Amino acid sequence: MSEFKGVKTDVITIYLKDRLDSKNAERIENAIFDYIGENNEMPIVMDLKELEYISSSGLRTLLRIKKSNKDFRVINVNSDVYEIFDMTGFNQIMDIEKAYRVVSVENCEEVGHGANGRVYRIDNDNVVKVYSDVNALEEIKHEREVAKKALILGIPTAISYDVVKVGDCYGSVFELLSSKSFSQILDEEPDKFQWCVDEAVKMLRRIHETEVDEGDLPEIRLKGISWAKYISDYLPQDTASKLISVFEKLPYDNHMVHGDFHSKNIHRVNSEVLIIDMDTLAVGHPVFELAAMYSAFIGYNEGDSEGLKQFLGIDLETATKFFEAVVKGYLGDASDKYEEVLDKAKIVAYTRMIRRNIKRGMINEEKGKAQVELWTGRLIKLLEKYDSIDF
Numbered sequence: 001m002s003e004f005k006g007v008k009t010d011v012i013t014i015y016l017k018d019r020l021d022s023k024n025a026e027r028i029e030n031a032i033f034d035y036i037g038e039n040n041e042m043p044i045v046m047d048l049k050e051l052e053y054i055s056s057s058g059l060r061t062l063l064r065i066k067k068s069n070k071d072f073r074v075i076n077v078n079s080d081v082y083e084i085f086d087m088t089g090f091n092q093i094m095d096i097e098k099a100y101r102v103v104s105v106e107n108c109e110e111v112g113h114g115a116n117g118r119v120y121r122i123d124n125d126n127v128v129k130v131y132s133d134v135n136a137l138e139e140i141k142h143e144r145e146v147a148k149k150a151l152i153l154g155i156p157t158a159i160s161y162d163v164v165k166v167g168d169c170y171g172s173v174f175e176l177l178s179s180k181s182f183s184q185i186l187d188e189e190p191d192k193f194q195w196c197v198d199e200a201v202k203m204l205r206r207i208h209e210t211e212v213d214e215g216d217l218p219e220i221r222l223k224g225i226s227w228a229k230y231i232s233d234y235l236p237q238d239t240a241s242k243l244i245s246v247f248e249k250l251p252y253d254n255h256m257v258h259g260d261f262h263s264k265n266i267h268r269v270n271s272e273v274l275i276i277d278m279d280t281l282a283v284g285h286p287v288f289e290l291a292a293m294y295s296a297f298i299g300y301n302e303g304d305s306e307g308l309k310q311f312l313g314i315d316l317e318t319a320t321k322f323f324e325a326v327v328k329g330y331l332g333d334a335s336d337k338y339e340e341v342l343d344k345a346k347i348v349a350y351t352r353m354i355r356r357n358i359k360r361g362m363i364n365e366e367k368g369k370a371q372v373e374l375w376t377g378r379l380i381k382l383l384e385k386y387d388s389i390d391f
Contacts, residue, residue: 006035011043017050020058029061033068044069049076049099054084066094073097097137103128103164103171111181112264113311116279117169119264124178128164128171129277136170137163143172143279146217150256150281153210156274177270182263183313186322197322199273200266201329204289207275210256212283220257220284221250224348227355234358234372239380243351246389250285257282257289262296263322264312287389290327290341291348297323299349299375337391343382344389350379 005015014032036044044065048054054062066072073095077085082098085091105120105128112119116139117131131139144160151157158174165171182196224247232240258265259280267274282288297319301308305316312319327342328335354375362368 006032008039008042011045012036012039013045013047015047015050017052019053019055020051020061021053021055022057025055025057025061029064032061032065036069040069042069043071044073046072046074047076048074048078048081051078051081054081056088059084059088059090062090062094075099098163100163100165100170103166103173105130105166105171111179111184111267112277119277121176122173125175126173127158127176127179127276128166128173129160130166130169130171132169134168134170139279140170140172146281147278149212149216150210150278153212153256155207155210155256156272157278158274158276174276176267176274176276179267179269179274181313182266182268185268186263186314186318193322194325196263196266197325197329199268200261200263200322200326203266203273203275204261204326204330207256207258207261208286208289211254212256214254216283217256218282219252220259220282220288221247221252223282224250224284224288224351227351230355231351231358234354234376236380239383242383242387243347243379246347246383246387249388250287250390253285254283255286257284257286259289259292260296261289261293262312263314263319285390287341287344287348287391290345291352293323293327294342294345294349295353299346299353341391344386344391347379347382347386347389350375350382354379 007013007015012035014035016028020028046062046065062074075097076099077096078099082091082096085096090096103122105122108120108122110118111121111127112129116133116136117129119127119129121127133139140160140163147157147159151159158176160172160174162173163170164173182200185192185196225244228240228244228247232244235243258275258278259282260277261275265275265277267276280292296312298316301311301316308314308316308319314322324338328338331338331341354372357363357368357372363372
């Protein structure tokens with residue numbers, strides 16, 4: 001390369017192409033610093049879309065630019081060059097963004113829908129989880145890490161092997177060979193209902209029996225406390241105080257919870273059953289899991305079978321029946337306490353759902369406001385019955 005290209009707006013953007021090695025690194029470095037001149041306080045973005053190779057001399061050039069300007073990042077790095085950054089640890093030293101393969105989900109089947117994104121089948125072997133947040137690279141990194149931890153701990157799940165761009169958003173690609181979600185099985189093969197229940201119960205118990213080292217996963221109890229505090233201004237003072245208290249009184253629990261356990265996130269892959277969508281993985285009391293299940297199967301779409309069908313792919317009757325059968329199967333010998341456990345799960349579920357509607361501004365819409373009023377009334381009544389959500 002004989003020259004570099006630069007553009008100055010509110011950000012200094014520098015474009016490099018071909019190679020940055022011992023033959024040209026010093027000259028290019030001097031030219032870049034001359035170009036930056038007195039503007040060394042401006043953010044610098046280095047676009048390496050057309051750079052094919054970087055040597056140790058080129059790496060030292062980038063390091064010196066980084067040292068001279070803290071607001072420096074590298075973007076559009078191809079796989080070969082990114083591997084060099086990764087091997088040398090440079091991606092730990094500076095902000096380096098890989099150039100991501102572009103994938104379209106137009107006309108693709110949606111096989112999952114969670115709190116942070118949607119999962120689409122892009123071919124017979126692979127699915128992509130598209131994150132709702134356009135700045136989701138840290139979320140993707142988090143999910144990849146916790147999924148690896150879960151797999152190591154014996155939870156059967158899919159591991160992402162690629163990060164892609166889907167429109168303006170990022171996606172994480174997983175291999176799920178000819179998989180079928182439990183929602184599809186329940187809808188298309190109703191005779192497999194009990195099989196789905198039994199497998200879901202086994203998976204749920206397997207997750208909740210798994211102990212996790214402290215600090216390896218977020219503690220969901222702390223999230224629960226934050227949900228309760230968030231909605232406290234929308235409740236009578238005594239109710240708000242009691243709600244916060246029942247979350248705070250829960251003991252620390254180092255057992256795993258999935259956090260988004262529903263029939264679209266459980267898949268049959270050949271003869272194996274996998275759980276996907278691991279970004280909500282945490283540790284804590286199982287009441288949080290059952291609360292999330294209640295919200296997904298019933299709460300969010302209570303009285304709205306069409307909405308539930310769109311979300312889960314099954315009707316409200318099937319969803320309600322499946323939820324009840326799985327929870328009773330999970331409780332086993334304690335299934336006679338189902339109503340009490342369900343009430344306590346609803347306390348958590350209503351807290352989270354009220355917070356969701358408020359945070360997303362849905363309380364300002366007629367439907368959202370009506371939901372908050374309904375859930376708040378039920379929450380108040382449940383808190384009159386119970387002083388604890390432990391079971």
